[in-house]
Amino acid sequence: MFKIYVAGKNLKRAQSVMEMLKQNGHTITFDWVTGIENEKDEDQPQRAIDERAAVQQADLLVYLWESDQESARYEAGMAMGLNKRIIVSGFKSKLFFLSLPEVTCVESDMDILSALS
Numbered sequence: 001m002f003k004i005y006v007a008g009k010n011l012k013r014a015q016s017v018m019e020m021l022k023q024n025g026h027t028i029t030f031d032w033v034t035g036i037e038n039e040k041d042e043d044q045p046q047r048a049i050d051e052r053a054a055v056q057q058a059d060l061l062v063y064l065w066e067s068d069q070e071s072a073r074y075e076a077g078m079a080m081g082l083n084k085r086i087i088v089s090g091f092k093s094k095l096f097f098l099s100l101p102e103v104t105c106v107e108s109d110m111d112i113l114s115a116l117s
Contacts, residue, residue: 001025002116005055005079007072008064011036017064017089017109024113030054052078060085062112087115 004026008014015033022028030051055061061079063072065088079086080097088098088105089112098105104115 001027002059003027003029003057004060004062005029005051005058005075006062006064007075007079009066009069009072010064013064013109017062017112020109020113021062026116029058051075055079055084056082058084060087060116062086063088064109065089065091087112 004021006014006018006021006028008017011033018028018031018033030053032047032051055075055078058079061076061084063076063079063086066072076086076088077097080100080103083102086100086103088103089109090107091098091105092107094105097103106112106115
């Protein structure tokens with residue numbers, strides 16, 4: 001079983017993927033979805049520190065691709081810099097950094113579990 005960080009923009013999608021991974025025995029290193037809607041500006045520096053630590057602690061990162069996201073790209077970049085394995089869900093084309101050997105692209109969130117094996 002893996003320790004996994006899930007990066008994404010869509011809260012419902014991220015929560016669903018985290019639940020699917022937990023139900024299959026994996027550990028989520030940081031549940032950033034819980035409480036995000038009530039977060040205050042002064043909470044952001046600590047959350048950024050916590051998220052960075054969670055990426056560092058993870059065995060791999062699941063990147064829930066959306067074309068208009070920002071934060072998840074930073075988290076994926078951190079994972080790439082740490083040579084972590086990355087599963088990108090929902091991206092159908094190829095980008096330069098997504099061609100790295102440790103990156104696997106899958107068509108949908110339902111394909112994430114099969115990519116873990």
